Amino acid sequence: MANSDTDSTAEPTTELDDDAMAQFPVPAFDDLPADLRERIAEETEEAGFTPNVFSAFAYKPSHFRAFFAFHDALVEDTALEREEIEMIVVAVSGVNHCYYCNVAHGALVRIYAEDPHLADQLVANYRTADINDAHRTMLDVAVKLTERPTEVGPADLEALREAGFSEEAIWDIGAVTAYYNMERVIE
Known part of the structure; x- marks a missing residue:
């Protein structure tokens, strides 16, 4: 999860959690491709923290893109509520x-x-x-x-x-x- 400043009114910081995966390194946010940084920053702003799954999948950008494209399809193109x-x-x-x-x-x-x-x-x-x-x-x-x-x-x-x-x-x-x-x- 991302750490945020101690001031509760401060915007959350976009930071990837090293504990997201035990076996593979989590890359630094600034080293990620622009599209990943943008998606992670949007999610961090909306949630108030960076979900661990974003940190985990950042390891492999092509898989990150596919994983979240599939997620988006599951919640946007569905017969379920x-x-x-x-x-x-x-x-x-x-x-x-x-x-x-x-x-x-x-x-x-x-x-x-x-x-x-x-x-x-x-x-x-x-x-x-x-x-x-x-x-x-x-x-x-x-x-x-x-x-x-x-x-x-x-x-x-x-x-x-x-x-x-x-x-x-x-x-x-x-x-x-x-x-x-x-x-x-x-x-």
Whole structure:
């Protein structure tokens, strides 16, 4: 995460965190290509800190560009509501023990779902969270895909269809789940 001045009114500083990855070096912000510096600075300004995933992917600029282009496609060209995407991220991150993602995406669940308690329920145990049956089915499949991907089959897809998800939404559930499982492996 980026360090910011102790003055709470100061703008956040764009700085890459050396602890973002344990096995590969994190480059200095000033050494990055201009397009990466611009994207990181925008995200830092919006979030108030530099998310670790930006520091991690800065190691390889071509992968950074592809990773964030895929992220943008997942949230912009989707049959899912944004709150559903964030619910998947939180459930998958809970399984993967990614505290960082649970906090960051939990905040987004609170915003998009307009529910101050939902993210905490999802982190604690999505199976007992106050969600509808369709969302529980969605998260059941996402978590199964995370924990036991070889066991996901036609019955799971049919359960999603019966819950009211379109073929495109089913694709998007799988794509969001896969993306956030990959992100956890990289960090």
